[in-house]
Structures are given as C-alpha cells and as structure tokens.
Amino acid sequence: MMLDVLSPFRAWKNLFRDPVTVIDPLNDRPGAARYRGFHQNDVDLCIGCGTCEAICQNAAIDMVPVKQLEAPGKDSGLRPKIDYGRCCWCALCVDVCMTGSLTMSNEYKWVESDPEKFRFIPGVDKKYWDDAELGYHRPEDYHLTPHTRAEMGEMEADERISNFDEIVYGYTREQAIIEADRCVSCGLCVATCPAHMSIPDYIAAIRDGDYEGGLKLLYETNPFSQVCGRVCTHRCETVCSAQHEGDPIAIRWLKRHITDNVPAEKYAEIIGGKEPDTGKKIAIIGAGPAGLTTAFDLAKMGHKVVVHEANSGPGGMARYGIPEYRMPYDVLDHEVSVIESLGVEIKYNTRIGKDIAMEELQKDYDAVLLSIGLHLGRSTRIIGTDNPAVAKAVDLLRDITNGKKVKVPETVVVIGGGNVAMDIARSVARLQKQTYGEVKLTVTALEDFDHFLADPEEVKESFEEGINILDARGPQEIVIDDKGKVTGLRTWKVKSIFDEDGRFNPSYDETDEIIHEGTLVIEAIGQMSDVSLLGEDLTEKLEWSRGRIVVDPDGRTNQEWLWAAGDCVHGPDIIHAVADGHRVAKSIDKHIGKAKAKSKK
Amino acid sequence: MLYQPDRSQYPDMGPDGKLDIDLSSGKYLKLWQGPQHPGITGNMSLELTVCGDEVVEGKVHVGYLHRGFEKLMERRSFIQCFPIVCRICVPEPDFNEYCYAAAVEELAGIEISERAKWIRTLILEMGRINSYMMYLGGQAGALGMGVIGQWTTYVRDLMLDRFEELTGARIYHMFIIPGGVRDDLPAGFEDRMEETLKEIEATLKDVQEVMFQNAVFKKRTKGIGYIDPSLVDSYGITGPNARAAGIAKDVRADQPYLVYPHLDFEPVTGKDSDIFTRSDVRRRDVIMSVDLVRQILSRMPKKDGPLMAKLPNVLHWKIPRGETYIRGECSRGEYGFYVVTDGSGYPRRVNVRGPSYTHAMSLLQRMIVNVNIADVASLMVSLHTYPPEIER
Numbered sequence: 001m002m003l004d005v006l007s008p009f010r011a012w013k014n015l016f017r018d019p020v021t022v023i024d025p026l027n028d029r030p031g032a033a034r035y036r037g038f039h040q041n042d043v044d045l046c047i048g049c050g051t052c053e054a055i056c057q058n059a060a061i062d063m064v065p066v067k068q069l070e071a072p073g074k075d076s077g078l079r080p081k082i083d084y085g086r087c088c089w090c091a092l093c094v095d096v097c098m099t100g101s102l103t104m105s106n107e108y109k110w111v112e113s114d115p116e117k118f119r120f121i122p123g124v125d126k127k128y129w130d131d132a133e134l135g136y137h138r139p140e141d142y143h144l145t146p147h148t149r150a151e152m153g154e155m156e157a158d159e160r161i162s163n164f165d166e167i168v169y170g171y172t173r174e175q176a177i178i179e180a181d182r183c184v185s186c187g188l189c190v191a192t193c194p195a196h197m198s199i200p201d202y203i204a205a206i207r208d209g210d211y212e213g214g215l216k217l218l219y220e221t222n223p224f225s226q227v228c229g230r231v232c233t234h235r236c237e238t239v240c241s242a243q244h245e246g247d248p249i250a251i252r253w254l255k256r257h258i259t260d261n262v263p264a265e266k267y268a269e270i271i272g273g274k275e276p277d278t279g280k281k282i283a284i285i286g287a288g289p290a291g292l293t294t295a296f297d298l299a300k301m302g303h304k305v306v307v308h309e310a311n312s313g314p315g316g317m318a319r320y321g322i323p324e325y326r327m328p329y330d331v332l333d334h335e336v337s338v339i340e341s342l343g344v345e346i347k348y349n350t351r352i353g354k355d356i357a358m359e360e361l362q363k364d365y366d367a368v369l370l371s372i373g374l375h376l377g378r379s380t381r382i383i384g385t386d387n388p389a390v391a392k393a394v395d396l397l398r399d400i401t402n403g404k405k406v407k408v409p410e411t412v413v414v415i416g417g418g419n420v421a422m423d424i425a426r427s428v429a430r431l432q433k434q435t436y437g438e439v440k441l442t443v444t445a446l447e448d449f450d451h452f453l454a455d456p457e458e459v460k461e462s463f464e465e466g467i468n469i470l471d472a473r474g475p476q477e478i479v480i481d482d483k484g485k486v487t488g489l490r491t492w493k494v495k496s497i498f499d500e501d502g503r504f505n506p507s508y509d510e511t512d513e514i515i516h517e518g519t520l521v522i523e524a525i526g527q528m529s530d531v532s533l534l535g536e537d538l539t540e541k542l543e544w545s546r547g548r549i550v551v552d553p554d555g556r557t558n559q560e561w562l563w564a565a566g567d568c569v570h571g572p573d574i575i576h577a578v579a580d581g582h583r584v585a586k587s588i589d590k591h592i593g594k595a596k597a598k599s600k601k
Numbered sequence: 602m603l604y605q606p607d608r609s610q611y612p613d614m615g616p617d618g619k620l621d622i623d624l625s626s627g628k629y630l631k632l633w634q635g636p637q638h639p640g641i642t643g644n645m646s647l648e649l650t651v652c653g654d655e656v657v658e659g660k661v662h663v664g665y666l667h668r669g670f671e672k673l674m675e676r677r678s679f680i681q682c683f684p685i686v687c688r689i690c691v692p693e694p695d696f697n698e699y700c701y702a703a704a705v706e707e708l709a710g711i712e713i714s715e716r717a718k719w720i721r722t723l724i725l726e727m728g729r730i731n732s733y734m735m736y737l738g739g740q741a742g743a744l745g746m747g748v749i750g751q752w753t754t755y756v757r758d759l760m761l762d763r764f765e766e767l768t769g770a771r772i773y774h775m776f777i778i779p780g781g782v783r784d785d786l787p788a789g790f791e792d793r794m795e796e797t798l799k800e801i802e803a804t805l806k807d808v809q810e811v812m813f814q815n816a817v818f819k820k821r822t823k824g825i826g827y828i829d830p831s832l833v834d835s836y837g838i839t840g841p842n843a844r845a846a847g848i849a850k851d852v853r854a855d856q857p858y859l860v861y862p863h864l865d866f867e868p869v870t871g872k873d874s875d876i877f878t879r880s881d882v883r884r885r886d887v888i889m890s891v892d893l894v895r896q897i898l899s900r901m902p903k904k905d906g907p908l909m910a911k912l913p914n915v916l917h918w919k920i921p922r923g924e925t926y927i928r929g930e931c932s933r934g935e936y937g938f939y940v941v942t943d944g945s946g947y948p949r950r951v952n953v954r955g956p957s958y959t960h961a962m963s964l965l966q967r968m969i970v971n972v973n974i975a976d977v978a979s980l981m982v983s984l985h986t987y988p989p990e991i992e993r
Contacts (some may be wrong), residue, residue, distance in 0.1 A: 004815060011811045032769065054916055089685070089773075092680065146913065184916050
C-alpha cells in the first residue's frame with residue numbers, strides 16, 4: 001500500500017529530461033526514404049495514357065492538355081493534374097503508371113494562401129520537390145498489370161518450310177483472355193491506327209466473351225478485319241502503353257481472335273444493314289483493301305458499286321503481294337464475300353484501258369475511284385538486270401498466287417531488306433525445299449540490322465527457315481557468264497546509305513566485295529503503280545508528285561469525277577488503305593449527294 | 602468488494618420493461634456526455650440519466666462519424682477499395698488492410714509469398730503496440746493523469762517513425778495490398794526497431810510504476826466496471842475485455858492466421874474483469890507484442906523472389922462469385938471482414954465487424970447503469986472502443 005502511494009512520484013525523474021519534440025520540424029524532419037509525399041512526374045517519359053486517372057479512387061487526377069509539350073508522337077499530349085484536396089496519397093497512380101514516370105517525393109510541406117494552387121500538374125508546374133531523390137518509387141518486382149505477352153502457338157521452322165500453310169495458329173480462348181486482360185484501355189492505339197479502330201472496346205469484348213459484339217465493333221471501322229488481324233503493320237502496338245515496361249498488347253492477334261471465333265455465316269447478319277437504294281452508280285478500279293473498303297461503305301449508304309479487277313481474284317496487294325503462309329486465301333475470300341453480300345458487284349479479269357476504257361467509266365458512273373495498288377516492281381538498274389534470269393518480287397509473288405508453276409533454281413539471291421524481300425525469299429525457300437529438299441538462298445539488304453526495314457519477326461523466322469540474310473550489302477552487278485547465264489550477284493559493303501544532306505546516296509567499301517552465288521536474282525526494292533490504264537490525256541491532266549497521283553485530303557484528284565486511294569497514293573500499307581477507303585467513300589457520297597440536290601432543282 | 606449504490610432512489614421498471622423516469626419530478630437529470638466532451642472516445646455520445654451521482658439509464662448514440670465505406674466499396678474496383686479500408690479504423694488501420702487483402706486473395710485464389718506473410722504479421726503487431734499505447738494514455742487521461750498520455754504518445758510516435766520508413770506513411774499505411782505487401786523492410790530496419798522497442802519497454806516500466814502502482818488509480822479502477830464471464834458469449838465480447846474476465850479468447854491462438862503458428866506466445870488473461878484488470882491485460886499484451894516483433898524479425902525468412910503475387914490487370918479485375926469471412930485479433934478483439942463477390946469487378950457486399958460495435962453499444966449501455974458519473978469516462982475507455990469502426 002505504501003508503495004502504491006510513493007511509486008507515482010517516480011514520474012519526477014523526468015523533470016530534467018530534454019524535450020522530445022523536434023524544435024524546427026519544418027527543416028529538421030525530412031520524410032522517410034520511401035515516404036509518399038508530393039507527386040513528381042517526368043513529363044518527357046510520361047505518355048499521357050491516363051492509367052493513373054483510371055485507377056484513382058478519389059477522382060483526384062484529371063488528364064489535361066499541356067501546350068508546352070513537343071508535338072505529341074507516341075503520346076496523347078495530356079498530363080495528369082492532381083487535386084490535393086482529393087488525393088489520399090495511396091500511390092496507386094505511381095504503382096500503375098505504365099512508364100514509371102510518376103513518382104512521389106518525400107516532401108510534405110506546402111503552404112499556400114490560394115486553395116486553387118493545390119491543383120497542379122506535376123512536372124509541368126515547377127515545384128521545389130521536383131528534383132527530390134527520396135520518396136516513394138514503385139519497387140522492383142511489383143506490378144499491378146501483367147507485363148508479358150501471351151504466347152501464340154506457331155508451326156516449327158522445319159515443318160512450315162515445306163508448305164504454304166499459315167504459320168501462326170491464332171490465340172486459344174485462354175490465351176486471348178490472358179492477353180486481353182493486360183490492356184489498360186488507354187486508347188493511344190485508337191489515335192494511332194489510321195482507321196481509328198475502337199481497339200480497347202473490342203479487347204474488352206474479348207474479356208467479356210462477347211465475340212459478336214466485338215465483330216460488330218471491328219467492322220464499324222475496318223471491313224478487312226480478318227486480313228488486318230493477320231498482316232496489319234500494327235502501328236497501334238508501337239504506341240501501346242504496355243510496351244514501356246513490358247510487351248505491347250498483341251492487338252493484331254486479338255483482332256484475329258475475334259474474327260476466328262464468329263462463325264463465317266454469321267458475319268453478314270452482324271455487320272449487314274444498308275440504306276435504301278439511291279440510284280447512284282460508282283465504279284471502282286481494283287478490288288484491293290482501299291477499293292473494297294470504299295465499296296463496303298458506299299454500298300451501306302445505298303449506292304450501287306461495281307468493282308473492276310484485272311486479276312482473277314479479289315484482295316489486290318493483300319492477295320498478290322503477301323504469301324499464303326501469312327495471308328490464307330480462304331480468309332481473304334470470306335472477307336470479300338462479306339462485302340459482296342452488301343450487293344457490291346466485282347468484275348474479275350477486267351482490265352481498264354484494255355477491256356473497258358476510262359472514258360466509258362466516266363460516262364457510265366457518277367464517280368470513279370482509282371485504287372490500283374503497286375503491282376510493278378522497281379529495279380536497281382545495275383548492270384545485268386535486263387537478263388531474263390533477273391526477276392521482280394511482285395511478279396513472282398503474283399505468279400505464285402495465281403498457281404503458276406514457278407521454277408526456282410537451286411541457288412537464288414534476293415536484293416532488298418523490306419517485308420516484300422522477306423516474303424519472296426520465304427516463298428522461294430518453300431519452293432526450293434519442295435523441289436530440291438534444301439534451301440540455298442541469300443538475301444542482301446542495303447540496311448544494317450540496326451536499321452532493318454523488315455519486321456524483326458520476319459527476319460527471325462527467315463533465319464529459322466534457313467535463309468541467309470546479309471545486311472549492309474550494296475548490289476553492284478549481276479554476274480553473268482560467257483553464255484549469258486546469271487551466276488550470281490556482286491555486292492560491296494555499305495558504309496552509309498544517306499549523304500550529309502540526308503539524300504539517298506549510298507557509299508561503299510569497295511575492298512569488301514562478295515559474289516553471292518545464284519542463278520536467279522530477285523529484286524525486291526520497292527513497287528510502283530501501273531498507271532498505263534489512264535491513257536495519255538488523263539495522265540496529262542492529273543497532278544503528279546514523285547510518280548504518285550496527287551489527291552486532296554478527301555482523296556479526290558483534280559478531276560472532279562475521279563478519286564484515288566490506297567497503296568497507289570500512300571504507299572504500301574493495308575490499314576492505311578482501309579482508312580483511305582473510308583475517307584474516299586465519305587467524299588464520294590458527299591459529292592454525288594450534292595449532284596442529286598442539283599438535279600432536283 | 603464491488604461498489605453498491607443506494608437503489609432506493611431508483612425508478613421502477615414498467616410492465617413494458619422500460620424505466621419509469623419522470624424528469625419533471627426533479628429527481629433525475631438528463632446529461633449528454635459527447636459528442637463534444639473530453640470524457641468521450643472519439644465521435645460518439647452518451648445520453649445519461651442521473652439520479653444524484655448515479656447513472657440510472659444510459660443510451661449510446663452513434664452516427665456522428667458515418668462515412669459509408671461499406672457502400673462506397675460496392676462502387677469501387679477491388680484495387681480501389683484497398684486505399685479506402687484503412688480509414689475504417691484510424692488508430693489501428695492495418696487490420697482493415699489485412700482482412701480486406703486476405704478476403705480478396707481467398708476469393709480470387711491468390712497465394713501470397715511467405716515473406717509477405719511475415720511482414721504482414723510484423724505490421725499488425727506494430728499496429729497493436731500503437732493502439733495500446735494510445736489506450737494507456739486514454740485510460741490514464743480519463744482519470745486525470747495526463748502525463749501518462751504524454752509518455753505513451755511519444756513512444757507511439759517513435760513507432761510511427763518505424764511505420765513511416767517501412768510503409769511510406771505514418772497513419773494510413775496502405776501497405777498490405779491484395780497480393781502481398783508493397784515493399785521489403787528497409788536496410789537497417791531491425792536495428793532501429795530494436796531501439797524503439799527498448800524505448801517502449803522503458804516507458805512501459807514507467808507506466809507500470811506510475812499508473813498501475815498508484816493508489817488513486819487502483820481506488821478508481823478496482824472493482825469497477827465488472828463484466829461477468831457469462832456475458833462474454835452472449836454479448837460477443839472479444840479481445841482483452843474477454844481475456845480480463847478469464848476467458849482466453851485470442852484469434853491469434855484460437856484460429857492462427859499469417860505466421861502466428863510459427864510464433865511462441867500465450868494469450869494474456871486476467872481474473873477480476875474490472876477496469877484495472879483490463880488495463881493490466883493490455884499492458885501485458887504490449888509486452889507480448891514487443892516480444893512477438895522481436896520473434897518475427899529474428900525468424901523471418903530471407904527474401905527469395907517477389908513479395909507481390911502475380912495479379913491480373915487490376916484495372917479490370919473480376920473475382921468469381923463467392924463469400925468469405927476473414928478475422929484477426931486486433932487490439933480491441935476480433936476484427937473481421939465479410940466480403941461477398943458476384944463475379945463482377947466490384948465487391949457485391951462488404952461488412953466490417955469492428956469489436957467496438959458490441960463493446961461500445963450494447964455492452965456499455967448495460968454496464969453504465971449504476972455507475973457513478975465520475976467513473977463513466979474511465980469505464981467507457983476501459984472497453985477500448987473506436988467509434989470509426991462502429992460506423993463503417
């Protein structure tokens with residue numbers, strides 16, 4: 001009992017203790033090394049994907065346009081503006097940031113009389129903590145979004161080299177869901193896609209298992225979705241926000257997955273629906289992606305469309321320029337049948353300028369579209385290219401598509417480093433394998449591997465198939481023996497491709513010479529349009545730039561009845577051709593609609 | 602010897618079970634303790650009817666702190682709920698984080714790494730120490746002994762420093778995230794933690810000498826606020842309130858979770874079930890927690906691989922249909938999260954079981970009758986209630 005009375009007095013021992021408070025907390029009390037303090041944003045690293053805005057449960061983040069930014073390329077031009085009246089410093093925005101640009105400093109003191117100031121754009125509105133090194137940064141091994149792409153099955157090299165079957169199998173449902181789940185729906189891809197396909201929405205449709213809804217979305221912007229699902233140049237994937245800390249979403253394969261999972265007979269019903277007949281007639285020259293996209297759109301608007309195709313099959317460059325192992329013909333045929341189901345008439349084996357004159361089209365139709373692709377191969381014009389054993393890639397590819405018996409010799413050399421060079425090399429390699437049982441083929445490219453034009457997977461797969469690719473080799477001469485037979489190609493090592501003014505003017509190291517053995521040399525250095533169908537008069541009247549027809553932003557030439565679209569205007573790219581087709585269809589509809597209004601008066 | 606009031610002055614019970622209190626008689630006085638009152642814990646309020654110094658009827662009023670978290674969570678994705686839940690209980694937020702994360706992991710079928718479990722346990726024990734430190738100050742403060750609160754607040758602050766360097770925040774740590782924990786222990790953490798633990802032990806010794814070996818404290822707490830052990834089950838009493846009544850209820854031992862099976866401890870119990878015993882049980886519980894923190898830091902396995910499990914893309918994370926109840930032993934008793942999912946990207950229903958709900962409402966309302974008005978604050982604090990967890 002006595003102890004209970006005395007014991008409390010022990011508190012007096014603290015009488016002479018120093019105070020435990022920090023005397024100047026504003027200066028003497030820095031936040032801990034991983035303190036979640038005020039936000040920092042590396043605006044150059046930031047791509048404005050808005051994932052931080054999406055995850056913020058307080059709606060404290062708004063994505064706002066920032067003028068000071070350089071012209072946005074792979075970027076939305078927006079940056080996060082944070083409202084410190086709402087922020088709870090949970091740092092989920094930092095955790096989910098796709099580039100790692102958003103971090104937090106360990107600073108926590110900010111005095112301001114104007115409450116509006118507490119809404120600010122980190123990194124743009126300069127703050128004293130911008131350069132603080134400490135503070136919360138997302139730790140290693142810590143991710144809120146999966147970083148690796150779902151693998152897609154494909155044929156092994158030794159299996160695929162002996163046939164023209166499609167190499168990739170397409171995603172299974174499980175793989176597609178894993179891949180679709182990775183998308184953060186930022187929409188940078190939509191802005192980049194020439195046709196502005198609603199990518200995040202159709203990826204969401206895969207997640208929800210709604211393939212028919214997904215297909216409807218696809219065909220709203222792209223009547224070549226099955227084709228693009230296989231061979232699109234997929235620029236969307238080059239801006240995908242997931243690529244910064246992992247693999248970009250396999251957008252192209254996901255698109256294909258939707259088209260693979262809707263029964264062929266359901267397409268027309270899902271996509272269909274057209275306006276009443278307008279009584280207008282439009283002629284389209286060339287049944288490629290640009291021409292048929294225009295036909296698709298115009299047919300839906302109720303116009304009568306007749307497509308004139310010189311070849312025996314539809315698809316244009318997609319059929320005659322891309323080998324079957326990448327773009328199976330039955331898929332293409334199905335794609336075109338969907339367009340035909342809207343009432344589009346396609347006349348095959350009809351060459352304008354020969355079977356029908358251009359003037360006739362002008363007379364018989366309300367509008368004419370020129371979408372003739374790039375079916376003529378360019379030549380290097382080095383010595384010996386006039387020899388019959390020197391071929392052009394596009395011609396050979398067309399022959400292979402047409403089922404002609406293409407005789408390939410035991411040794412072949414390909415000049416070129418683009419995707420067409422890979423296409424012809426891999427096609428010829430297959431023919432060699434079928435004929436001789438082995439591949440002896442050399443590809444000589446002007447560019448080195450660091451600046452290669454062909455897609456990396458094309459190069460990788462070519463090597464797997466036993467094709468020898470040599471980079472930085474400049475072709476000098478076709479080597480021809482006394483009897484006039486081609487025996488190979490002489491190349492020099494490339495020192496540089498462009499001169500100081502940035503013009504194409506390759507320089508070579510002449511001491512590094514190789515003669516590549518081959519009794520057939522194939523040139524795959526570029527293509528151009530066969531414009532002979534236009535006739536002299538029209539050719540003269542049209543405006544030209546570097547061998548291509550000049551069109552206005554809507555795709556109309558300087559002749560008011562004639563439009564042009566696709567590869568022949570913009571160079572080779574299917575999705576660009578599709579975008580072109582939409583644009584032209586709108587323009588034609590506007591034009592003939594006006595004509596109608598006139599005639600009513 | 603329990604305090605015996607003079608019951609002759611008390612109102613009669615009517616046939617409907619209600620007291621017949623005639624305020625106009627002048628015998629009774631209606632008195633509000635709270636919501637603004639130094640003798641109330643947080644944002645709640647007691648409506649007391651007193652007769653002289655004695656409380657004849659007490660009603661607990663809550664609702665001053667309702668923020669609707671459970672409802673909010675039904676409109677937040679699973680990851681967006683993670684920063685919300687800690688706010689359900691301010692002084693010991695980590696239990697919300699743990700229970701929510703564990704519920705989501707169970708429903709989504711996610712297995713977390715071993716080291717993450719140890720770090721989670723560490724955080725929960727650190728939070729327990731903090732919560733008890735706040736309690737000890739409050740219990741002493743309710744009896745006018747302000748200095749104890751100053752001491753315990755200081756050591757709590759030291760522990761908050763440890764929290765800050767480990768989790769990046771002092772109060773709302775937001776560190777136990779579905780899938781694991783956000784980061785590993787910082788370098789040198791064990792040494793600094795040991796210094797902090799020593800400070801806590803020294804302070805506990807002082808508290809023992811000044812608060813518990815104190816004639817006034819004993820007079821004011823012994824024999825007051827008795828909870829009969831028979832009430833424990835019927836009222837759902839858990840934690841130190843039950844253990845002080847001699848019933849060794851402790852979820853850590855009864856249904857071990859995280860790494861508690863790997864730790865050596867014995868639930869602390871008391872006998873007398875009064876305010877003093879409950880305070881003492883909590884003081885000894887801190888000593889146990891300090892020991893547990895040491896055990897965790899010395900037995901924790903080395904890091905091998907990521908602390909975070911592989912999550913699906915959290916922006917559209919859907920969890921299959923299911924329901925679960927996750928519980929843990931927080932400083933006040935059994936803390937639990939009941940989570941229902943329906944296959945969508947949002948929880949269908951979340952219900953939080955805060956131990957304060959039974960302790961501060963039904964139990965206090967019963968216990969407060971016949972208590973001297975001067976002891977009401979002390980009695981209430983001795984149940985260790987946090988109003989935020991009553992109102993989610």
